[in-house]
Every structure is written in structure tokens, then in C-alpha cells.
Amino acid sequence: MAERSTAAVDVADTSGEQPLTAKADQSTADGVAKNPERDTDSDQAQGSGGTESPAQKASPPELHSGHKLARRYRLEECVTRLDGFSSWRAVDEKLRRAVGVHILPANHVRARSVLAAARSSALLGDPRFVQVLDAVEENDLVYVVHEWLPDATEMTTLLAGGPLEPHDAYQMVSQISSAMAAAHREGLAHLRLNPNAVLRTSTGQWRIRGLAVNAALRGVSSDTPQRTDTEAIGALLYAALTQRWPYENDAYGLSGLPKDIGLIAPDQVRAGVHRGLSELTMRALVNDGATASRHEAACTTPEELVKAIGEMPRIRPPEPSFTAPPDYQRTTYQQGTYGRPAAHPGAGQPIAAPPPPLQSRTGKALKWAVSALLIAALGLGSWQLADALMDRGNTSDDTNKSQTTDDGDKNTGKTKPVPIKIEHSQEFVAGGNAQRPDDVAKTYDGDASTYWRTRSFNEGPTIAPFKPGVGIVYDLGSAKKVSTATLDMRYAGDHTTVELYAADSLTPPSLDSMDQIGKVTTTGTNATVKVTKSVSTRYVLVWLTAVPNSGYDSALYAEAGYKQAIGEVKFTG
Secondary structure (H helix, E strand, O other): OEOOOOOOOOOOOOOOOOOOOOOOOOOOOOOOOOOOOOOOOOHHHHOOOOOOOHHHOOOOOOOOOOOEEOOOEEEEEEEEEEOOEEEEEEEEOOOOEEEEEEEEEOOOOOHHHHHHHHHHHHHHOOOOEOOEEEEEEEOOEEEEEEEOOOOOEEHHHHHHOOOOOHHHHHHHHHHHHHHHHHHHHOOOOOOOOOHHHEEEOOOOOEEEOOOOHHHHHOOOOOOOHHHHHHHHHHHHHHHHHHOEEOOOOOEOOEEEOOOOOOEOOHHHHOOOOOHHHHHHHHHHHOOOOOOOOOOOOOOOOHHHHHHHHHHOOOOOOOOOOOOOOOOOOOOOOOOOOOOOOOOOOOOOOOOOOOOOOOOOHHHHHHHHHHHHHHHHHHHHHHHHHHHHHHHHHHOHHHOOOOOOOOOOHHHOOOOOOOEEOOOEEEEEOOOOOOOOHHHHHHHHOOOOOOOEEOOOEOOOOEOOOOOOOEEEEEEEEEEEEOOEEEEEEOOOOOOEEEEEEEEOOOOOOOHHHOEEEEEEEEOOOEEEEEOOOOOEEEEEEEEEEEOOEEOOEOOOOEOOEEOOEEEEEEEEO
16 A cells, blocks of 8 residues: 555645635535535645735625626625635626626735636636636726536535446546646646536536636645646545545545555445546556556656546446336227226126128118229229230330339338437537637537637648647437538638547547547538448537638638638438
8 A cells, every 4th residue: 555645635634624604505616506615725724835824814805795896797695705705606797697706805915826827727718627707806806707507516516425437437537637638738737626626517528617716716836736636636536436535534525534544446445446447546646656456657647647548448338227118008998998887796798799781771782882883993903904014015115214203212212311409519629729619509500600610720731730630529419320410611622621430428538539430521611421330329529630721701700721610510310
């Protein structure tokens, strides 16, 4: 057993205590309508070198529900009041949406660092993080406005019901690791990555809140930020697999490990833990290179963790379980007893006699009329058959001519393509920055005049080496057999290459984790990609690897260069 690193995430003597906040039973400080924030809020507990004394900390501004910031953000509910700053659920009256707001006095010792962290986080623009919408200094106040996600659930709440399934844990660590790797490439660290900071949306996407800002609000710093965030991801995976916190202290509603036994692997804490995920957890948590069962190098950066995940076999979702339908029960109507009185016990059911044949004059006349009609029909049919045989003899020399009839298409045996409805979508970022994540829904809104577009590249048509490609993952609602994908694009030229991939989720960890099922190259504005593999999938990635050169587009405000815009995407099965 290896020793645990002291550089791990928020583990403190006060981890399980209620912070000094304005109590909010249903909201957290960063925009999830669930339980109050219960992580470590003491600078000394962070082990991060916080040096302010109480005399240095500015008092929180006197604000109240209904107060407006910038005549736009109306404060609704205070969810955290701590260390001279407060966090609120608010309403953006201009855009009519809920937002979260952190507020602190402009003379607060951390005000400058909070502003800088918020603005740096806003520039990242990665949809895997809860976005910073505004960072302002005004009227002796500094406030940071961020997204509020009412449909998301904290990982703390998820773990209250038990450990995650292996596939869910795999998706969590894959998405969180790749997101933090992208943040560190831009020079941003989290330093307070814990179950309160990780959210799962209703579509199954994992998102991170408080990038750089949460640490700045509480004065947290680290000499090894990549290692700190990597250990934090390892702690998250440990909690997801075991429902235990991998340190001696209880935290985030989880029990810590027993004292004096050191850090033991997840598969030794709980039976049935996935072996590969257990070993991955230890590689992220233990930084001296020791693991539970295999001597592999430790992962000290999120990038190394992403690489280690990519080397693992993919963990597929569990097969859906179907319950057998109940035995078919005949109704009383089908049994022929509807409207009849119930028989007395022991009494035999009377057998109804068949109706007598038609013996009256009317019946005899009706029988003769039917017989006459049958004879006439047989005679007419014989005459038509003879006429058809004669016509066939007259046209026997025209056998090489093709004939098309209305019924010909019905007898070809080919099924007509069936449109597949798109339920959700998410831009896939394989490297670098996102393109236009807020516009992905425009590709299936039924309006061909609205577009999701790429950025303009200086060289092309191939997008690499700037990026492996750009594209969107579509959620079809359930697993379906896709036959074609049709794209309506804006720019023609030499040339656009479109690839299709079958994915396991709306946010796949990497391009290598998906199977390519189709590819086409076109010089026009329309592309039809035929699926070359017979697969059933719920998630499909439309991936552009080459885009044409086009001039400045005043309608979309797109700079000249190699670029493409997608107006409509349609799938058929």
C-alpha cells in the first residue's frame, strides 16, 4: 500500500460541517437546484497557503433579495455567504434566464485575482465547463455571473444513492479528464475539483463548474496545479466506484477510509469494482509510481490520464433488461359472453343452433341472383384473359424496351428510407478550442437559413494539423440503424470531407473511441454520406476533416479562409 499524497483535493477537518452560509435548502452556489454546498471552505483546511488574517478580510456587501446589479441581474436567493463574499441565484432580466452570481467588495484582498480568474475562464469557451458570462467591477463591488443549470445533478447527490455503474464511472472520468487536459493546455487549473464541482446533465454529459474562480474566491493556490487536479480526478473516480472518500476524513457526504490502513485500491474496498478502473484510480491518486497490482507509471497530469484511459478497453453500457409481457388474457367479449348473464354453477351452457338455411322465396331469389353474378364475372374474366394473351402476342417483339408503371416501384422489394428524429446534440472537441457550441441546434431546427459554422483556417482544405477535425455528435433518442446522413452546407469549392462515426455517448472521450461508419468528399453544398457498416447506434458524430476556401461572409460575419457552415443535417434509416 502506498502513502497518500498531501496535495490532494479539498480534504479538511471541517469537510463535513455546514459552512457559515445563508442556508438554502434547494440550491448550491454554482447553479444546480439540489442540496447546499458542503465542501471545505476554510483556507487553512485547504493546505494551499491562504495567508489572510480575519482583519484583512473585507466584510460582505449588504445585499438582499430583489437587489439589481447593472440594472439587469436581480438577486433571488443567497446560497453561500462566506469569507467576505456571497453567492446568489439570480435572474438575468434582459435574457430572461436564471444565472448564478458571486459578489465581493472591490477592496477585498482577493477581488483582483477573482476578476482575472473569471475572465480567463470565460475566454476558454469550452462547453464542458459551466460558462462565466460576465465579470464586472462596479459601484465598489466585484461580481462574476455564470450559468445556472437547473437540469443538472451534483455528483454528491448521485453518490448518495450508491456507487456509479462502471460505464457511468468510465464516462465521468473520461469526460472530466479530457476537459481538464484542455483547460491546462490553456494555462487554467481548477484546484477545487470535488464532487460538488462535478455535474451530470439530463443528457448524460458531465460538466465542471468553478474553473479557476472557486480557487480564487477562497485563496487556493498550488505549486503543482496539474498534479493537484489529476489527484482530484482520481479521488472522484475512487468515490464513484466505492462511495467512499479516499482519505481518512469524511467529506461530501461520504465516509472516509479507516485510519492507519493507508490508501487501498477500490477493488479491495468494495466487491465487484471494475479492475481496470480500480488500477486507473490508483495511478491518478498515488504519485510515487506504486499501484495496487501493476507497476505502471503514475499519471501526474490530466493529459497523461487521458492517454491512460485511451489505452483501456472501452466499457460499454449495460444491456437493457426487458420484462416478459403478461400472459394474454381473453376478454369476456372475445369469449362470447359479453352481455349474457352468468351461468349458475354446475349448469351446462346451452349450445345455440345454427341459423336455418334460406328457404323462403326471397332467399331462393337471392341465391339465383348471386349465381347469375358469378357466371357473368367468370365470363368477363375469361374474355379479358383472352384479350390480354392476344395483346401479349402482338407486343412480344418489344421485350427489350423498358416499361415503368406505378405498381413497378411497389414490387421492387426496396423499403423507403425512414427519417430519424434528432433529440439532442453536442459539439465534439478533439483538440484546441470549440467552434460554435451554442449554434449546434441550428443544424436540425428545420430552417436552412440558420447555420453552425467552423472557424476560418489559414491553410487547407485539410484541417489537420491545426485540429484533427471539427463536428457535432447527434443523439437519436435510442439505438437505431442509420443508412444515410444528408448535409446541407453553405460553402462550395475544393473540397469538403465528411466522416460519420458511431459513438457510445453524447460526449465521447476521444475520436479513437468511436467506429467510422461512412465517409464522403464533395465540392458542392450538399453531401450524402452512406453508412458502410451495419450498426445500431444512438449517437452519431458528423465529422469534418477538410473544408473549402471561401471569402468573407457578411451574413455570418465569417472571415475569409478555409471554413464550412452546416445548415441542416438529416438522418435516415
